[in-house]
Amino acid sequence: DAMVIQNPRYQVTQFGKPVTLSCSQTLNHNVMYWYQQKSSQAPKLLFHYYDKDFNNEADTPDNFQSRRPNTSFCFLDIRSPGLGDAAMYLCATSSASLFRVKATNEKLFFGSGTQLSVL
Amino acid sequence: AQKITQTQPGMFVQEKEAVTLDCTYDTSDPSYGLFWYKQPSSGEMIFLIYQGSYDQQNATEGRYSLNFQKARKSANLVISASQLGDSAMYFCAMRGMNYGGATNKLIFGTGTLLAVQP
Numbered sequence: 724d725a726m727v728i729q730n731p732r733y734q735v736t737q738f739g740k741p742v743t744l745s746c747s748q749t750l751n752h753n754v755m756y757w758y759q760q761k762s763s764q765a766p767k768l769l770f771h772y773y774d775k776d777f778n779n780e781a782d783t784p785d786n787f788q789s790r791r792p793n794t795s796f797c798f799l800d801i802r803s804p805g806l807g808d809a810a811m812y813l814c815a816t817s818s819a820s821l822f823r824v825k826a827t828n829e830k831l832f833f834g835s836g837t838q839l840s841v842l
Numbered sequence: 843a844q845k846i847t848q849t850q851p852g853m854f855v856q857e858k859e860a861v862t863l864d865c866t867y868d869t870s871d872p873s874y875g876l877f878w879y880k881q882p883s884s885g886e887m888i889f890l891i892y893q894g895s896y897d898q899q900n901a902t903e904g905r906y907s908l909n910f911q912k913a914r915k916s917a918n919l920v921i922s923a924s925q926l927g928d929s930a931m932y933f934c935a936m937r938g939m940n941y942g943g944a945t946n947k948l949i950f951g952t953g954t955l956l957a958v959q960p
Contacts, residue, residue, distance in 0.1 A: 732885075765846075765933065765950035766887070780947075811885060827875030827937050828894060831948060833887035 726750050729814050729834035736804050737842055744799040744837045746814030755797040756831065757789060758813040766813055772797060773819065804841045811836045844869045846934050846951035853956050855924045862909070863919040863932050863954045871938030871946065876917040878908065881953070882930040890932075893917060921956075929958045 727748045736742040746755065753774050758766040770779045772791045786808070788800040801808055815831040845868040855861040867876065878890040893901045893908045901908045909918040921928055934951040 763952070765952050768947050768949075771947075813885075813887060815887070827873055827939050828892055829875075829937065829948075830877075830889050830892065831887075832889070833879075836885035838885070 727814060727816055727832050727834035729812075729837050731837060732835065733838050733840070735840045735842060736801075738806065739803045742801050742804055742839070744801075744812050744814075744839070746797045746799070746834055747795050748814075748816045748832075749795070750816055750818070750832060751794060752816035752818045752832070753794070754817045754819050755791060756815040756817070757787075757797070757799050758815065760811040760813055760836070762810075769799070801839075804839070806841050809839055809841045811838050844871070844936060844938055844946060844949055846936055846949055848934055848951035848954050850954045851952075853954055855921075855956065855958055857926060857958055857960050858923055860920060860922045861924055861956065863921070863934075863956065865917045865919065865934030865951060867915050867917060867934075867936050869915075869936065869938045871940050874936055874938040876908070876910070877935040877937075877948070878906070878917075878919045879933045879935060879950075880928075880930045881933060887933070891919070924958045926958050926960060929956060931955050 729746050756771040757769045760766040769783045790798045813836045814834045817829050817831050847866045874895045876893045880888045891901050891903045891906045891908050893910045900910050905922045907920045931953045933953045937948045938946045
């Protein structure tokens with residue numbers, strides 16, 4: 724009954740080797756988020772999609788890109804992973820109103836995350 | 843700027859006892875929402891409870907209740923009758939809405955690791 728699915732659960736990549744993390748959802752939510760969570764730290768928003776509109780956070784490095792080919796899928800691409808990019812990457816979804824008005828009570832549904840290791 | 847502070851890195855509680863996890867926040871937004879999420883070792887962030895800044899009553903969801911003290915800018919989570927399955931990381935989070943009606947992103951505190959002992 725998983726609603727937000729992240730694959731793989733664990734991903735190992737080499738320094739500088741591009742890697743893609745995937746997220747899919749069965750909730751038909753129009754908003755999808757990617758968070759980075761380093762050990763013992765708070766999750767940090769990287770970017771989100773509002774339908775097909777991409778919204779990047781100002782402090783997200785250019786090394787991080789995202790694609791959303793359809794409502795159900797969203798990908799996180801790390802073009803040249805560095806050792807500092809080792810972290811848990813969390814995908815989340817939410818449903819915002821027809822007029823793109825988010826409310827303070829907008830609830831996020833998270834996947835189980837992908838733990839990325841960079842060797 | 844918005845900020846969430848969780849001052850308890852870790853907590854122990856005996857099974858069946860109640861526990862309070864602290865959360866304070868800072869915001870200049872006139873309206874905001876406060877959330878608590880649970881993150882077990884499996885990694886998934888699970889929504890527990892929500893409190894709106896204009897809600898008249900403190901939120902409750904089963905064994906979870908939120909002790910909201912607006913003047914003190916605190917939103918503590920109370921878990922009653924702790925169970926072994928409550929052992930997890932707990933995150934307090936906030937989303938604000940400015941005077942123009944635009945909402946800010948959801949920001950998280952650094953979390954509290956709760957261990958329930960038999």
